[in-house]
Amino acid sequence: MKKLFNSILTIACMFLIGACAKIDPQFALKSDSKTLTSLQVNFADGTGGFHPTTPEPYGSNITVEIPWYYPEGSYKETSLDSLFVTGTIPNSSIMMPSFGLTNLSSPKSYTLKAQNGETQVYKITAVRKKSNKAEIVSFKLKEADINGVVVNNKVFIPYTDVNLSNQTAIVELSYYAKISPDPSAAHDYSKPVKYTVTADDGTTKEFSVELGTPVKLAKGFSAVKKLWSKSSGDLGFEDYRQLSIAISGDYFVLPNSNEWVGGSSIKYYNRKTGATAGNLNVTGVNGIYAVANDSKGKIVGINNLYAGNNVCLYVWDNVNAAPKLLARTTDWSTVAGAFYGRKVAVYGDLSANAIIMATTDGKNVGGANNVLKWTVQGGQIISQDPEVITYSKTYDYVAKAVPTGALPTSDFYFVSNSPAFMNYVNGVSESIQYSFNSSFINNPRGNIGGAAYFEFNNAKYFAVDDASAYSSAMHIFDVTDPAKISTSTSSGDYAAFHVFDGSADYIASPSPNWNVTGDIAIGNVSADGYTMTVYFLVTNGGVVAYELSCIDPNGF
Structure with missing residues (x-):
């Protein structure tokens, strides 16, 4: 990415030189x-x-x-x-x-x-x-081995034939909080049991543990909770190196992307806490630049031009696995000698059916303007060489193609960082069907650092990184009906379209992110179907983790 930064610096210098031209004082307006x-x-x-x-x-x-x-x-x-x-x-x-x-x-x-x-x-x-958090994070009846579901100030124990009249509980609280009465003492959970949780600053919250079954909304999510936020310093970032993110099991994965250095370096972190957990095995893998994950948590990594090994895809079954070569192109024709690998995306299960997409640099900077698409069917990649789609609209360095299905004909999204645009593309004709309105949010920062498509509780969503060199924020849009993609902030339908605004949780980049890069990764839906997680990465900035819930807070 240093090459991208140097080009921007050159353009900035040219602008400054041009700015030295004299302006007639009567037309010079100071800001x-x-x-x-x-x-x-x-x-x-x-x-x-x-x-x-x-x-x-x-x-x-x-x-x-x-x-x-x-x-x-x-x-x-x-x-x-x-x-x-x-x-x-x-x-x-x-x-x-x-x-x-x-x-x-x-x-x-x-x-x-x-x-x-x-x-x-x-x-x-x-x-x-001091912390004012007074939450029950998780609740489990120990002897019955039954997990409760926490909804606001209630914990619901699913109906069961097990005798609950003499049960102890294992409870996880917010950090520094205390609970009364003691859940490790036996209680009768066949009827409601009241608890008081006290935060470190003295804030209290009452909880009721009772039998019941939460009800899902018919469609979509009802709430978004920020789980944690970690700065670049917390995560050990190096400037311009953390460009993509993937989710695998209990971890998120961040490659240290650097086209100028041989080999590969990829860290993984506990996705519940953000704590560093280890390093991915990169034996025999050179120049990994971006990563993504499939629906089962397998990690896909793509190399870059300077790895000198043609275009390669590698796969890790989990964070403890050794890498396996998934695909290697026969030559450089798919990328026409241009830089590639800044972004990669996966839809589906690599053990069954999946689509993998990556991009080259764009024509605006002398690149190939290509989307590379690999198809996996029955757990086997169809061809070592990808299908090549030369995108119809030119862009600069950073773009991302995001598949919305596991079939070769599935539609996909195409997002450009600069110039900023987001399109929904027909997977058969490769023509643009819908485009996001230029006013898709109020007061945009001007660039799109990353994006992700996901499905949750009978709805379809597109998450977008609204970015500048100094800060970025994540937004989520309901794209269940693709015709709504062009909705603008002035529309009466906007509130139903723009379903999450992360502006208040922006991530600042203390060292300016001149490349304006970042990414978004999606964790699996929980086993009970109630929640899922979204992870938002900002280069030079950090990571924020969110939990989406589809529980109807009023329906039990």
């Missing part, structure tokens, strides 16, 4: 823009990633809460005397003093000066705060 966005506070070592307590647009007084202990789950106390502040300001403005490492033991004022001389003062206050 009055002095709005601060995407504020984030980290610890000095890059861990953290804390946002203001109020959403944008920020007022003149900004408060950022710093957890009492960090990382979450530890008892390591935090301090406010060495925090790193980042934020996005208009190109023509100046922040005085500059953001960076600072002592926020007491409030600090910053003055943002617009090009025309107008100023806006922002006072930033950091506050240490």
Whole structure:
């Protein structure tokens, strides 16, 4: 990706040279823009990633809460005397003093000066705060070996013939929380049992454990819960290296992508906590650039041009498995000598039927503008050489083709980072059927870093990364009816189309992500069918994990 960055830098230099031309003073208008966005506070070592307590647009007084202990789950106390502040300001403005490492033991004022001389003062206050989380995360009757389902302030025990009159329970709580009465003591769960959970800051929440069966919505999800957010420092990122993400079993997988270095390096992390768990076996695998997962958690990796081994796909059955060569093209004709492998996507089960798609760089930067499509049927790849689709609309470096089915004729989405566009493409004619409206969200950042298609509870969704060099946020759209894809923010149908807005959970990139890259990966639906997880990656920024639930909160 350094090649991409260098090209952008060259263009920026050309722009600056051109900007030196004199402008008639009577037409020279100085900007009055002095709005601060995407504020984030980290610890000095890059861990953290804390946002203001109020959403944008920020007022003149900004408060950022710093957890009492960090990382979450530890008892390591935090301090406010060495925090790193980042934020996005208009190109023509100046922040005085500059953001960076600072002592926020007491409030600090910053003055943002617009090009025309107008100023806006922002006072930033950091506050240490004990956790207010008072949740039952999981609940299990030990002797009966029955898992409860947690819905808001109730835990439902499925109806059973087992005698529940003398049961102990294994309960997982929010970090630092306590529960009363003691669930390890026997209780009669044939009738409701009341519990009080107390957070570290004293916040309390009452729960009732009772017999019952949650009811699913007829279609789609009812709630989205942020499970955790980890910064680039927490996850050990290197600038411009974490470009794609895959899910396998209890883990998420992040390759360290670098076309200039031989070999491959791929880490995997606990997807429940975000903690580093190990390194993927990459014996005999050179130049893995992007990864994706199939519906069973098998990991697919694609190499890059400088691996010098033609276009190769590798597969890992799980994070403990050795890699296997899935496909190797006979020559370079499929990519016409262009760079490839920045994105890869899979739909289906590689042990049965699946479609794998990858892209080359686009014609706008001298690339081939190709989509590569491999078909797997009956667990066997049909051809070592992919079907090649030369895409009808030109793009720059980063694009992603996302299949929506496991048949060779299945439709697919095509997403371009720059210029930003998203299209729904007919899998037979390869023609664009529908396009996302340019105003698919309010105040877009201007680029599309990543995307994913998924199905959940009788509905179809498309998740998109709205990105800039400084911050990115994830949005989810209901695309069950593809004709709705062109819905704009001004439409009366927009609320039913734009079903999740992750703007408040944006990930900032303390080291600007000039390539504006990232990705989205989808975990499996839970065994009971009630939940599924979505993982959102931002290069140079971090990862956020979300849980989607299709339980009707009012239907039991």
